[in-house]
Amino acid sequence: MDTTTFIIEKGTIIVVVFAITMLMAMYSTWAERKVAAFLQDRVGPNRAGWGGLLQPLADGLKLFTKEEFFPNTPNKFLFILGPGIAMSTALITSAVIPWGDKFHIFGKDVVLQATDLDVSILYIFGVLSIGVYGIMIGAWASNNKYSLMSAVRASSQMISYEVAMGLAIISILMMTGSLSLKEITIQQAEMKWNIFYQPLAFVIFLVCSFAETNRTPFDLAECESELIGGYHTEYSSMKMGFYLFAEYANMFISATILSVVFLGGYNYPGMEWAEQNWGVNIANIIAIAVLFAKICFFIFFYMWIRWTIPRFRYDQLMNLGWKILIPLAVLNIILTGIVMVLFN
Amino acid sequence: MLEIVFYILSAITLGTAFLTVYSKNPIHSAIYLVVSFFSIAGHYLLFNAQFLAMVHIIVYAGAIMVLLLFTLMLMNLNKEDEVSKPIYIKFAAVFSAGILALVLISALKTAQPEMIEYVSSNEDYQSIKVLGKVLLNEYMVPFEFASVLLLVSMIGAVLISKKEEKI
Known part of the structure; x- marks a missing residue:
């Protein structure tokens, strides 16, 4: 392929994906408040714009114009670095996600994925595992005991649940025989979704992704009743905005991974038929819409859980991770192995 | 192009590795070490060893260093309770690191012919x-x-x- 067109093509995809991630994260904050209002029989934000649709913009403006406050810390650089790491790790995961199959533009095929790594899933786990640095470094540099407690909680929680998450995904890899997300998506075409073959792995992965994104019921790192504001106690203005924004970006990304790995990604029944009768482009526009519908469902699910289930206690969290989820994931691997040997 | 990237990565690796040893604050040391691990992963990527690079990041940067930072943050490290290091211990440390390097180099040397086999088969x-x-x-x-x-x-x-x- 010509280098210039390659750079233009991939650059466009990256910029579009970045914009969409930001937009989704922005409107997740609005949706969260609307869902919370709905579940608690309230109205929710309804002043800025129709149905409060301009609320995220107003919030962003407010955060930008707030005073920047620095705590008395000897590590000013690390204090600024913290939110930056949190935000960038939340954004770079989207590089390996297949948003659709391909478009046919100007007589050539454009693959709707920034890069199809051979080791996509490992890449995601790698980025996930370094995501906690943003919280740890920022909280430690705040020079505040509450923030430090939060950092300690966040890192131990992250490490514990990463193990179960990795073990849960192994059973999927045993079935698909590939670490590439594109390959995994292609194998799920025509309703052969992994959730039907691996329901246990799906449940484990779902629970772990709640813990990895620091969402209720596992948001021990920012438990207000015990730690004031958790790791962002000392942060103000847009630096705090970055932490909050990173959480929503993380939520969007983990919803995407859940839908790609378990719900068939961009596949929908009759995609092949649509491709033959309506053309590649229309079939793939529907595919992208389908993927986003799945993502929105998961984002709603995250919010639904947040406003339904109370926060776990810290020891309960650790017990669930180490004594229930990890043995279950190992059991699932063994079961998958046995079934594969018996029926193939 | 690749050569420039290699030199930049090498400079970062060596610089941060030096700072890891040099800096007084243990947390700063740990953070420099994390940066060093990342640039080593970059070196692996230059060899097109994607799997190795990713596993390196997951295991070293993602698990080991997070745990290390975790314990460092819990400990209250002050100047007073720093363990005194006599000169012979420092010498022993340098010596054992040199021996480890020797073992690694010899291991890599023996791995060379195996690699040529793969390169020639174009796999x-x-x-x-x-x-x-x-x-x-x-x-x-x-x-x-x-x-x-x-x-x-x-x-x-x-x-x-x-x-x-x-x-």
Whole structure:
């Protein structure tokens, strides 16, 4: 392929994906408040714009114009670095996600994925595992005991649940025989979704992704009743905005991974038929819409859980991770192995 | 182009490795070490060893260093309770690191002919498929030994941290 067109093509995809991630994260904050209002029989934000649709913009403006406050810390650089790491790790995961199959533009095929790594899933786990640095470094540099407690909680929680998450995904890899997300998506075409073959792995992965994104019921790192504001106690203005924004970006990304790995990604029944009768482009526009519908469902699910289930206690969290989820994931691997040997 | 990237990465690796040893604050040391690990992963990527780079990041930057930072943050490290390091211990440390480097170099030297075989057959020997087949067929026994070693150390750690029951 010509280098210039390659750079233009991939650059466009990256910029579009970045914009969409930001937009989704922005409107997740609005949706969260609307869902919370709905579940608690309230109205929710309804002043800025129709149905409060301009609320995220107003919030962003407010955060930008707030005073920047620095705590008395000897590590000013690390204090600024913290939110930056949190935000960038939340954004770079989207590089390996297949948003659709391909478009046919100007007589050539454009693959709707920034890069199809051979080791996509490992890449995601790698980025996930370094995501906690943003919280740890920022909280430690705040020079505040509450923030430090939060950092300690966040890192131990992250490490514990990463193990179960990795073990849960192994059973999927045993079935698909590939670490590439594109390959995994292609194998799920025509309703052969992994959730039907691996329901246990799906449940484990779902629970772990709640813990990895620091969402209720596992948001021990920012438990207000015990730690004031958790790791962002000392942060103000847009630096705090970055932490909050990173959480929503993380939520969007983990919803995407859940839908790609378990719900068939961009596949929908009759995609092949649509491709033959309506053309590649229309079939793939529907595919992208389908993927986003799945993502929105998961984002709603995250919010639904947040406003339904109370926060776990810290020891309960650790017990669930180490004594229930990890043995279950190992059991699932063994079961998958046995079934594969018996029926193939 | 690749050469420039290589030199930049090498400079970052060596610089941050030096700062790891040099900086007084243990947390700063740990953060420099993390940056160093990342640039080493970059070196792996230059060799097109994607699997190795990702596993390196997950294991070292993602797990080991997070745990290390975790313990460092819990400890209250001050100047006063820094352990004094006599000169002979420093010498021994340098000496043992040199011996380790020697072992690694000799191991890499013997690996060279194997690699040429793959290069001549034009097979992507960095891909996970080839790597998995080689590890679990040809090097099955050493691979399992390594896993048993890890298991033993894990059990040891659990035993040490276990509370002693009062009789």
